[in-house]
Amino acid sequence: MNAYRMKPLAFPWPPLIYGAAIAAAFLLQAYFPLSVAETNVWIARAAGGILVMTAIVLDVWAMRTLLDCHTTILPNRCSTHLVTSGPYRFxxxxxxxxxxxxxxxxGLAMLNPWCIVTAMIAAGMTNAIAIKREEMHLLSRFGIDFERYCNGTTRWI
Structure with a gap:
């Protein structure tokens, strides 16, 4: 049994990466403020609220799908089933x-443009630190089924 079969990550990094991204955005805004135009502030706040609500719905749906398929939610645990239903179809x-x-x-809701920058950086870091290892783990566990899934489903959007 190879190391990828054991578990994909030694530590669940992604939540910490995104938490650090939010903290960094607020520190950057405090020390290097980016001004936001005062026109249509309510549109930015509404769009931010819609994005946050969409994110919550997506996360809850994904976690519920994993639980329904009797596999782990934690990125540092070994997957027991290849999940291709629910949001994992998209x-x-x-x-x-x-x-x-x-x-x-x-960032939009709080009028902090740095959050958008740090969100992109966090996505890149998550891709490099977690997703590559998770995909190797899934490939070693599920082989051709995972390859077929990858060919039909994009990594992000």
């Missing part, structure tokens, strides 16, 4: 997509 990483949308939505 994206291979709906939870991480939800984190990214929530981070950008918080």
């Amino acid at each position: 994206t291979r990483n709906p939870i991480y997509l939800g984190y990214t949308l929530a981070t950008a939505g918080i």
